[in-house]
Amino acid sequence: xxxxxxxxxxxxxxxxxxxxxxxxxxxxxxxxxxxxxxxxxxxxxxxxxxxxxxxxxxxxxxxxxxxx
Numbered sequence: 488x489x490x491x492x493x494x495x496x497x498x499x500x501x502x503x504x505x506x507x508x509x510x511x512x513x514x515x516x517x518x519x520x521x522x523x524x525x526x527x528x529x530x531x532x533x534x535x536x537x538x539x540x541x542x543x544x545x546x547x548x549x550x551x552x553x554x555x
Contacts, residue, residue, distance in 0.1 A: 493551045496551075498528070501545050513527075522553075532546055
């Protein structure tokens with residue numbers, strides 16, 4: 488097997504509904520402009536709060552793709 492190199496970038500996806508949708512948004516957006524995505528890892532979850540209520544879910548996602 489030949490050696491390979493992968494690049495890892497960090498993205499933040501957002502959703503007004505859930506962390507899962509926030510993570511999915513980050514991966515799908517990356518997939519629209521990057522080729523050969525391999526792994527996505529959720530590294531952090533947080534929320535934006537407005538007027539004492541959850542306004543936006545945020546997922547910090549590390550995405551790797553083959554470096555050519």
